[in-house]
Amino acid sequence: MLGPIVLCLAAPSAAATPAGRVPAxxxxxxxxxxxxxxxxxxxxxxxxxxxxxxxxxxxPATSLEGWVLETGNGARPGEWTVAWIGRTGDRLIGGLxxxxxxxxxxAPDAACDLDLQNGPDGCRLRGPGGRIDRLGWxxxxxxxxxxxxxxxxxxxxxxxxxxxxxxDTDHNAADFRARPPTPGEFNAPAFAVAVDxxxxxxxxxxxxxxxxxxxxxxxxxxxxxxGEVRLLCRVHPDEVLARATADEDAVPPGVVARLGARASxxxxxHLPVSDPAPLGAALPAWPGGAPDLLxxxxxxRPAPGGSEWVEIVSTGAxxxxxxxLRLEDAAGTVASLRGTLPPGGFVVAASDTTAVRTRWALPxxxxxxPGAPWPSLNHTGPGSEAAERIRLxxxxxxxxxxxxxxxxxxxxxxxxxxxxxxxxxxxxxAASLDRSGATPGRPNSxxxxxxxxxxxxxxxxxxxxxxRPAVDGAxxxxxxxxxxxxxxxxxxxxxxxxxxxxxxxxxxxxxxxxALWDGRHASGEPAALGLYLICARAPxxxxxxxxxVVVR
Numbered sequence: 001m002l003g004p005i006v007l008c009l010a011a012p013s014a015a016a017t018p019a020g021r022v023p024a025x026x027x028x029x030x031x032x033x034x035x036x037x038x039x040x041x042x043x044x045x046x047x048x049x050x051x052x053x054x055x056x057x058x059x060p061a062t063s064l065e066g067w068v069l070e071t072g073n074g075a076r077p078g079e080w081t082v083a084w085i086g087r088t089g090d091r092l093i094g095g096l097x098x099x100x101x102x103x104x105x106x107a108p109d110a111a112c113d114l115d116l117q118n119g120p121d122g123c124r125l126r127g128p129g130g131r132i133d134r135l136g137w138x139x140x141x142x143x144x145x146x147x148x149x150x151x152x153x154x155x156x157x158x159x160x161x162x163x164x165x166x167x168d169t170d171h172n173a174a175d176f177r178a179r180p181p182t183p184g185e186f187n188a189p190a191f192a193v194a195v196d197x198x199x200x201x202x203x204x205x206x207x208x209x210x211x212x213x214x215x216x217x218x219x220x221x222x223x224x225x226x227g228e229v230r231l232l233c234r235v236h237p238d239e240v241l242a243r244a245t246a247d248e249d250a251v252p253p254g255v256v257a258r259l260g261a262r263a264s265x266x267x268x269x270h271l272p273v274s275d276p277a278p279l280g281a282a283l284p285a286w287p288g289g290a291p292d293l294l295x296x297x298x299x300x301r302p303a304p305g306g307s308e309w310v311e312i313v314s315t316g317a318x319x320x321x322x323x324x325l326r327l328e329d330a331a332g333t334v335a336s337l338r339g340t341l342p343p344g345g346f347v348v349a350a351s352d353t354t355a356v357r358t359r360w361a362l363p364x365x366x367x368x369x370p371g372a373p374w375p376s377l378n379h380t381g382p383g384s385e386a387a388e389r390i391r392l393x394x395x396x397x398x399x400x401x402x403x404x405x406x407x408x409x410x411x412x413x414x415x416x417x418x419x420x421x422x423x424x425x426x427x428x429x430a431a432s433l434d435r436s437g438a439t440p441g442r443p444n445s446x447x448x449x450x451x452x453x454x455x456x457x458x459x460x461x462x463x464x465x466x467x468r469p470a471v472d473g474a475x476x477x478x479x480x481x482x483x484x485x486x487x488x489x490x491x492x493x494x495x496x497x498x499x500x501x502x503x504x505x506x507x508x509x510x511x512x513x514x515a516l517w518d519g520r521h522a523s524g525e526p527a528a529l530g531l532y533l534i535c536a537r538a539p540x541x542x543x544x545x546x547x548x549v550v551v552r
Contacts (some may be wrong), residue, residue, distance in 0.1 A: 028168040029131035030058040031092065034161070036135060037181045038116035041157035046103030048114045049183050050083075050090060050123065053096050053166045056222070056253055056358035060095035066128040069099060074120035077142035083123075084112050095166070098184045098402060106184050120151030122146060124320065135172055151176040161187040163194070167254030195229065195278040196256065200286065201280040208289020210264040212386035213242045215274065217257050219422050224250035229259055234271040235325070235394050236318040240288070241265060241272055254370065268292035268316050269399040271324060285397030292316025293325075295390055295402035295423055295454065296346075296416050299438055300377035303411035306359055307352035308377050310390060312400070314341050315419065317428050322347065322369060325399060329375030330389040339367050346441045350374075356440065366441030381406030386426060413438035417516055418448035421506045433473040433518055445473040448506070448516050457482030460536055460546040467550050469519030477503070477515045479536040479544055484510035492548075495531055505536075513538075519550055 001413075021111045034053035036111055050069060054060050060229045065087035071081050084099050091097070091109065092535035100108035116123065119138020126132050136146025137160060138153035148171040153162050161179040162168075165186045169175055179187060197216040205211040219225040225248075231242040244259035251257045265288040272283040297311035310327065314320055322337040327349055341347045347367040350356045351374035362368060378388045387406030392399045402423040404414045415438075420429040431436050434446040455461035461478040490503040503515035519527050527548050536544040 001341050001478055016347065028055055028134050028170070028493075029125065029127040029129070030055050030062055031064065031097075031125065031127065032133050032162065032166060032168050033123065033125050033135045034165055035159050035179075035182065035187055036116070036137075037159040037183070038121070038137070039118050039154070039156045039158075040181075046101045046551060047101030048116050049098060049104045049108060049181075050114065050116075051096060051098050051164070051183060052092070052125065052227065053186075054092050055168060056164075056166045058166075060092055062092045064090040064092065064097060068126040070124050070126065071116055072122040072124065072136075072145045073117065074136075074138065074141055077144050080124065081115075083114050084110055086110075095187070096184060100183060104183055111390070120145075120150065122150075122401075123434070133168065135176065137172070137176075147172050147175075149173040152178060154178040156179075161290075163188055163218075164192075164253040165222050167252065172420060188220045188222065190222045190225075191225060192219075193217050193225050193227060193251070193276060193519060194220045195274045195283065198231075198272075198274045198278040198283060199279045200272065200283050204284055205286065207287040208265065210262055211286070212260060212262045213244070213272075215244060215259045215278075217251070217259060219251045219253050219255055219257075222253055224252050226250045229274045229525055231261075231263070231272050232275050234273055235320055235399070236316075237321050239266065239270070239318050241270060265289075266292075266316070266318070268318075269394045269397045270322075271395050271397075285395045287397060291400055291470035292318075293320065293392060293400040294343075294416065294419055295392065295400050296419075297413050297432070297439065297444060298377065298388075298390065298402060298404050298429075299411075299413040299440075300379040300388055300404060301408040301410055301412075301436075302355075303359075305355065306411065307350045308374070309348050309350035309356055310371075310377075312341065312347050312349065312392065313419075314343055314345050317343050319343060322367075324394055325373065326393045327371050328391045328393060329377060331375070333372030333373060333375040335374055337371060339369050341367065342402070348440045360436060360438065360440050362441040379408040380407060383407035385427070386424075389424070402429075411437045413440075415439065415444040415446050417444070417446045418506055418514070420449065420508055427504050430516075430518070446516050446518070447474075448476060448514055450476060450533075452476055452478050455480055458542065458544055460534055460544045462534065463548055465548055467519065467548055468552060469550065470552070474516040474518045475548065477505075477517065477534055477536075479505070479513050479538070480511060480546075481538055482511070482542045483514075483541075485513070485538040485541065488513045488536050490515045490534065490536045492527075493533040493535060494527075495533075500527060500532075 035051040040047035067086040069084040098108045121140040122136035124134040136150040141150045151172040158178045159181040160176040201212045233239045242261040242263035244261040267288040267290040270286045296313040313359045319355040320341040327335040349371045381387045383405045386403040413432045467475040505513040505515040
């Protein structure tokens with residue numbers, strides 16, 4: 001739900017002013033200083049200009065006869081030099097009038113030498129009725145050369161442009177912004193808004209928690225604004241995290257409005273950015289309640305001539321801009337990525353994409369991207385300990401992580417056995433059973449998330465049965481005890497009643513636990529062909545048993 005729209009004339013850089021309409025304009029002259037280029041690129045001579053504009057609501061063809069443009073000197077306050085005096089016939093043309101030196105393009109409406117100084121300095125426009133518009137830039141600057149506070153002293157080649165055109169709040173720092181020069185043209189379109197600030201409340205919400213987004217917008221166009229501001233995501237470019245509209249009350253030119261919305265983030269890590277973009281700092285990362293990216297497979301020890309690689313999988317509903325992510329190893333080496341990861345898609349990031357493509361035939365549609373500079377993945381150490389921690393980050397937030405074991409065999413990848421398991425648990429990772437040694441861009445050989453028909457409550461479901469290790473890779477065993485259980489243990493017995501392997505199941509839900517068996521003894525030796533008994537034990541429940549035949 002949107003909050004109320006509050007209109008005021010305060011600008012973020014100014015002290016607060018009373019709410020209401022245009023008290024400054026009633027004091028301002030009908031013609032204003034609208035844009036000043038005092039420090040062109042290269043030599044200043046011949047390229048300086050001052051643009052005048054009609055104040056809002058003033059006749060765009062107002063006569064300029066008798067108007068005077070004067071330049072000041074920041075080093076000698078009170079000393080003004082006349083640069084131009086309006087003659088008979090000089091008038092605004094479509095609301096603008098350009099005073100400039102001989103090299104200004106398009107040709108000025110009035111040509112003269114301006115000799116404007118770099119800051120701190122200023123100029124002023126005096127009207128026949130005695131009203132004056134001043135513009136001072138740089139600090140420190142005497143108050144006689146400015147209005148309230150000086151505008152910034154801009155870099156060479158930039159102009160000071162009044163935004164919105166023709167709106168005067170008697171505050172140079174609030175009224176003028178650094179912009180590329182636009183002599184003889186309005187500084188902003190008729191219909192435009194700038195975001196002065198953007199805030200997320202709370203500033204660092206818990207994952208998945210709703211937050212309030214507040215925009216402080218300023219109408220920098222020349223007409224009243226009614227429109228929409230949106231909160232987008234740099235990681236998911238097609239997402240709209242929140243939106244707020246000003247369709248009930250038009251925001252007048254130069255007026256500040258506060259727009260608010262409340263929203264919850266979808267799955268994934270989000271780097272919020274406003275559309276239009278804010279002038280201030282970016283918002284912190286906004287995490288959803290669940291991840292939408294997973295490190296799914298890692299080849300940390302390639303065969304000679306091969307390449308290290310990391311497979312990343314999307315589990316979300318929105319495309320991911322890989323350029324917004326960074327791949328980092330335990331030593332802190334960070335690799336930049338590129339491209340787009342579609343919903344449900346795979347991407348393989350590699351140190352040598354040619355070597356990966358030569359070794360493995362990736363399915364069509366799987367992105368293969370270089371990581372640069374590439375982290376050097378460690379694979380040494382015992383398999384009971386993590387040899388490498390891989391992080392995928394968005395800004396300062398972690399989007400996915402994996403801790404893979406040591407003791408990797410040459411040319412064999414580590415596969416995630418289930419997407420439901422914690423990627424930083426060593427029990428999540430097992431060596432690929434694929435004949436090629438890995439499954440980049442394809443479902444893992446140890447697919448613990450595949451569909452399995454339900455068994456009656458308290459019974460084991462086993463697929464496939466009979467089990468062919470060389471063909472099926474791993475058999476999936478599921479226990480549905482009929483009531484919630486915290487954990488269970490699954491053991492494999494041979495016909496002599498000897499336990500040849502004990503499995504560590506993971507929870508799919510509180511009343512379903514799964515495990516994978518690759519047809520090997522705990523020592524790694526392949527089990528002989530024949531009959532085996534699978535037993536599942538859970539606290540407070542009868543032992544579930546089911547036979548399994550291992551065949552060729």
